[in-house]
Amino acid sequence: MFDLQTLLTQCSQAVARADVRSVNEQLNRIRQHSSAQGDGIERLAHYFANALEARLAGTGTALYVPSSTMRISAADVLKSYETYVKACPFNKMSNLYANRSIMKLAQTATTLHIIHFGILYGFQWACLIHHLSARPGGPPKLRITGIDFPQPGFHPAERVEQTGRRLETYCKRFNVQFEYTAIAKKWETIELDELKIDRDEVLVVNCLLRL
Known part of the structure; x- marks a missing residue:
């Protein structure tokens, strides 16, 4: 069982330290075991990885705006x-x-x-x-x-x-x-x-x- 929870925690800590090398390594490992079409944990890890990547790159607003404008009944x-x-x-x-x-x-x-x-x-x-x-x-x-x-x-x-x-x-x-x-x-x-x-x-x- 791949421990996505621990990897996400470690990745977020690396983001807080602005440790780009560690973030990229951990994101690559998370991407290998997560998917937007996977089970609940895999989907959660996929979207958290997107958020962490956006946080590090400073593109959080660009990531948020398309989802916030979606019209869902x-x-x-x-x-x-x-x-x-x-x-x-x-x-x-x-x-x-x-x-x-x-x-x-x-x-x-x-x-x-x-x-x-x-x-x-x-x-x-x-x-x-x-x-x-x-x-x-x-x-x-x-x-x-x-x-x-x-x-x-x-x-x-x-x-x-x-x-x-x-x-x-x-x-x-x-x-x-x-x-x-x-x-x-x-x-x-x-x-x-x-x-x-x-x-x-x-x-x-x-x-x-x-x-």
Whole structure:
């Protein structure tokens, strides 16, 4: 069994030292035992090797831009997300505990405001919306401020806005009053006024695995 994990670790350490000779030697060995069409470990090693090579050459941006501009449908992303959750339940459990905590906080709330840094497609909130709809006494009004980085191109807020429209459709299905604000900016540039916080609402800030 070829130890790709150890080789990748050693290669990353060589990159940190700017030891070009060692990096090239280790990358050649990794390339011999990895492939974009191989098993999970071989694919992982292949893409990590690409990233390490780009880091050393200073071409990381050029490597990132083509992949970031690919238009992948939300349905395809959901299919891959389901596969990921089945293989590794860590993200599923994180969402589960977060949603349970939010439900406890919102037991008597008339308005629940969730500010979600890194909302992407908003998959986390379908279960919460379902549970809110069954709350004794009726659901609160749900406000979500969806925040994510702007996409390249002429429509930087397109994905985060589409997420809001899907969540709105889901809320209508379960009779949950809904309000959505889309923000597509670098997070450090967001002003407090843009978050539209109300003193009378229960406020939750969500940022799982994105810091």
